[in-house]
Amino acid sequence: MTPPELLDRLLEMHGPQDWWPGEDAFEIAVGAILTQRTSWRNAARAIENLRAANCLGIDALLRMGEGHLQELLKPCGFYRVKAARLTRFCRWLAAHGGFPGLGAMSTPALREALLGVHGIGPETADAILLYACERPVFVVDAYAYRLFGRLGLIDALAQRNYEVVRRRVECALGADSSSLSELHALVVRHGQTFCRPKPLCEQCRLRELCPSALPAHAAAVAGRGSHH
DNA sequence: ACCCAGGGTCATA
DNA sequence: TATGACCATGGG
Numbered sequence: 001m002t003p004p005e006l007l008d009r010l011l012e013m014h015g016p017q018d019w020w021p022g023e024d025a026f027e028i029a030v031g032a033i034l035t036q037r038t039s040w041r042n043a044a045r046a047i048e049n050l051r052a053a054n055c056l057g058i059d060a061l062l063r064m065g066e067g068h069l070q071e072l073l074k075p076c077g078f079y080r081v082k083a084a085r086l087t088r089f090c091r092w093l094a095a096h097g098g099f100p101g102l103g104a105m106s107t108p109a110l111r112e113a114l115l116g117v118h119g120i121g122p123e124t125a126d127a128i129l130l131y132a133c134e135r136p137v138f139v140v141d142a143y144a145y146r147l148f149g150r151l152g153l154i155d156a157l158a159q160r161n162y163e164v165v166r167r168r169v170e171c172a173l174g175a176d177s178s179s180l181s182e183l184h185a186l187v188v189r190h191g192q193t194f195c196r197p198k199p200l201c202e203q204c205r206l207r208e209l210c211p212s213a214l215p216a217h218a219a220a221v222a223g224r225g226s227h228h
Numbered sequence: 229a230c231c232c233a234g235g236g237t238c239a240t241a
Numbered sequence: 242t243a244t245g246a247c248c249a250t251g252g253g
Contacts, residue, residue, distance in 0.1 A: 031234090032234085033235095035233090035234050035235090036234080036235040036236070037233065037234085037235045037236080037248090038233060038234080038235085038249090038250080038251090039232085039233040039234080039250095039251075039252075040233085040234060041233090041251075041252080042233080042250060042251060042252090043233095043234085045250095045251090074249085074250070075250065075251075076249090076250070076251095077233090077248080077249040077250035077251080078235090078236095078247095078248045078249055078250080079248090079249070079250080080248075080249085081236085081237085081247095081248055081249095082248090082249095085236085118236090118237085119235095119236065119237080120235095120236085121235060121236045121237085122235090122236095123234080123235060123236090124235070124236080127234080139234085141234055141235085142233090142234080142235085143234075184234085185234095187234095188234055191234090192233090192234090196232090197231085197232075198231090
């Protein structure tokens with residue numbers, strides 16, 4: 001199974017996902033930082049706190065005290081580190097002239113610059129690049145490692161290598177930001193519904209994606225018959 | 229009382 | 242290089 005085929009299958013199963021949930025580029029970037037190892041539900045609560053406090057903007061966010069910011073971020077967890085990360089990102093963004101100022105940078109240069117901001121790692125950087133800047137990069141997350149690994153789409157040796165997985169998908173799909181954003185959104189959706197950390201009986205769905213995946217578990221499911 | 233969630237950094241071996 | 246600890250809240 002190739003990434004384009006996977007995209008087609010996931011689209012059939014779940015339909016278009018309409019990502020990223022965010023009004024503008026800045027809000028999308030804020031969400032990318034706040035949802036680190038955190039459910040979107042909780043990240044959204046923190047974003048709504050910022051909006052209600054009229055602080056969902058680069059200048060307003062930089063003007064408020066760190067303590068106040070931490071209070072608003074509490075619902076999304078890790079609120080002290082996330083307040084610091086958000087502040088550092090805003091300072092960096094302001095120094096580059098906001099999102100319009102980023103347009104002059106090439107995608108590789110912009111990616112390196114984002115990775116240079118303390119608290120922004122590969123996944124957060126790529127989420128900002130793809131969904132806020134609409135650059136053609138693929139966002140690799142825990143769901144992607146899990147699903148790709150179970151599908152045998154990536155070899156076992158490279159299963160935890162971010163760059164290897166990212167390059168593989170980007171080469172297969174091409175520099176098409178809409179396909180790349182749709183695939184990442186679908187991988188998340190599929191992971192939240194069917195591709196759980198610990199295999200459950202919904203692996204029936206996984207077999208639809210790749211009949212040769214998980215032979216042992218597939219056999220167990222077949223032996224038990226259909227659930228649901 | 230567990231496990232999980234749209235990561236990243238730091239200390240240690 | 243590769244694990245483990247840590248950050249912290251909310252839902253199932």
